[in-house]
Amino acid sequence: DAKTTQPTSMDCAEGRAANLPCNHSTISGNEYVYWYRQIHSQGPQYIIHGLKNNETNEMASLIITEDRKSSTLILPHATLRDTAVYYCIAHSPSSGSARQLTFGSGTQLTVLP
């Protein structure tokens, strides 16, 4: 998996959009960008993933730059329950072997009341 770089921590006001950046300048053509989050003392929760195009689901939006070297996860209306560590992972799911997701340090997002 390509190395990803994320800020260590970010704050966001409740109700506002949270924009979490991720750099993955060495991402290869067959690697997707995955986002997971981990609320304290829970297992990681899948959020969204994408290859080239922007993606949106009920949880978040994923914006991937045209050169695919960076991406931004957007939580449109952050709530206190969105406080968690957010992990950005570049990963190829179709590697032909049972390759696992590799977690970096992630970004601690704190949503403030």
Next chain:
Amino acid sequence: GAVVSQHPSRVICKSGTSVKIECRSLDFQATTMFWYRQFPKKSLMLMATSNEGSKATYEQGVEKDKFLINHASLTLSTLTVTSAHPEDSSFYICSARTSGSSGEQFFGPGTRLTVL
């Protein structure tokens, strides 16, 4: 999304005893399951990859005789921490991968192990 369960969610044991943690994929079959360990304020670290019907593959530095992994069926993998010591106290998380070339990976809720 698919659901992965772990049991127990929390266990406290005495030093020297063995502890078994179960990981189940509830609504899908998982030929591959992964076991991670997470220390406080640290990220998840892969311990081993568990393949149904075959021996697990352990990451460098993980003792296979201490962390016994069994993946006897497509929905169940177990991790047994043998002769546990206080330094084995950690948060253990399993993950199951759906089949197919673009298999997604889903995580269990984790098991908090405290060895006294």
